[in-house]
Amino acid sequence: MTNSVDQSYSMDELNRESRMGGLGTENTEREIRRISLADFENRRAEIADELWSAATDIGFFQIVDHGIDMAEVNRAFEMSAKFFALPTEVKESYPLKKGQNAGWEYMSQVRPSVGTPDQKESYQLTLPRMDGLWPSEDELAGFQATLLDFEHKCWKIAMDVLGCFAEKLGFDREFFTRAHDPSQATYQSTLRLLHYYAFPDEMLDEPNVWRAGAHTDFDALTLLFQRDGQGGLQVLPGAEAESQEWTPVEPSDDAITCNIGDMLMRWSDDKLPSNFHRVRAPRRGEYTGPRYTIAYFAQANTDVTIDPPLGTYPPLTAADYITQRLTANFGK
Numbered sequence: 577m578t579n580s581v582d583q584s585y586s587m588d589e590l591n592r593e594s595r596m597g598g599l600g601t602e603n604t605e606r607e608i609r610r611i612s613l614a615d616f617e618n619r620r621a622e623i624a625d626e627l628w629s630a631a632t633d634i635g636f637f638q639i640v641d642h643g644i645d646m647a648e649v650n651r652a653f654e655m656s657a658k659f660f661a662l663p664t665e666v667k668e669s670y671p672l673k674k675g676q677n678a679g680w681e682y683m684s685q686v687r688p689s690v691g692t693p694d695q696k697e698s699y700q701l702t703l704p705r706m707d708g709l710w711p712s713e714d715e716l717a718g719f720q721a722t723l724l725d726f727e728h729k730c731w732k733i734a735m736d737v738l739g740c741f742a743e744k745l746g747f748d749r750e751f752f753t754r755a756h757d758p759s760q761a762t763y764q765s766t767l768r769l770l771h772y773y774a775f776p777d778e779m780l781d782e783p784n785v786w787r788a789g790a791h792t793d794f795d796a797l798t799l800l801f802q803r804d805g806q807g808g809l810q811v812l813p814g815a816e817a818e819s820q821e822w823t824p825v826e827p828s829d830d831a832i833t834c835n836i837g838d839m840l841m842r843w844s845d846d847k848l849p850s851n852f853h854r855v856r857a858p859r860r861g862e863y864t865g866p867r868y869t870i871a872y873f874a875q876a877n878t879d880v881t882i883d884p885p886l887g888t889y890p891p892l893t894a895a896d897y898i899t900q901r902l903t904a905n906f907g908k
């Protein structure tokens with residue numbers, strides 16, 4: 577890493593995550609807005625206002641009427657469940673490539689905030705890095721085609737949302753679409769299938785066990801698909817971080833939960849906040865079965881320079897940016 581890169585990132589920013597491990601309390605008063613994307617092209621200006629308002633406030637919002645059929649969402653979740661149900665030896669033959677966001681891992685992610693591994697397994701798809709990582713048609717028929725199609729639909733929605741933000745930030749409408757170009761080998765946006773294990777009874781009373789410890793996302797924008805009845809996601813709005821009051825983000829089959837990541841916070845001169853979130857363990861009396869989610873992380877191609885218009889942060893390539901974040905979180 578060069579000097580200029582080192583100086584561009586304050587230690588305070590890098591250490592933020594290690595201070596967020598406390599239990600805190602729950603606050604159900606805050607509103608997670610639901611925004612309809614219906615008739616997007618004609619209603620663009622109005623939708624952009626709504627997205628901007630929600631994003632600059634809590635940084636988390638839900639979009640509905642997003643254009644992906646429920647049948648397609650269901651099919652992606654079916655494929656996910658089938659993948660995770662494969663024998664361990666099969667999944668092990670498609671191991672996560674470290675630092676590459678591609679392949680299968682389980683219980684490997686230890687968040688600095690809590691210091692214990694997330695109770696989950698995941699399979700990640702980053703288009704240019706999938707050599708040798710697709711299960712065969714014999715192992716799981718239709719998996720590759722279904723996920724490639726789903727990834728592309730997620731990309732399209734993410735670009736529509738980012739296009740609205742681009743104009744608010746003084747960029748042209750296609751600015752972020754050019755920065756997230758799936759046709760290039762430098763593309764590094766990721767589709768991630770997540771399976772949080774069912775909780776055995778004896779684990780319900782254990783402290784400091786998380787489905788996902790508190791963190792912010794590294795990327796520009798995250799789209800998260802959740803299933804009805806499989807809750808647990810909580811958000812802590814940055815402006816009120818000291819309160820340690822976490823607000824539940826209720827799952828629903830028809831909504832995509834969106835949140836701003838660190839890359840877009842930097843790119844927007846901090847106008848768009850990347851907020852802490854986590855997935856808590858189920859409590860006694862709640863649904864304790866498995867929880868499945870699917871996340872799409874839009875992050876700019878590796879060779880794109882992140883250069884905030886007001887110059888709050890020095891320019892930095894997306895590759896260097898991600899390397900710094902990975903080193904800060906996993907390099908210790």
Ligand SMILES: O=C(O)CCC(=O)C(=O)O
Nearest residue numbers: 770788793809855869871
């Ligand atoms: O599965 C969820 O509800 C959240 C996942 C998440 O925050 C992440 O993978 O970054």
Ligand SMILES: [Fe+2]
Nearest residue numbers: 791792793853
């Ligand atoms: Fe996250």
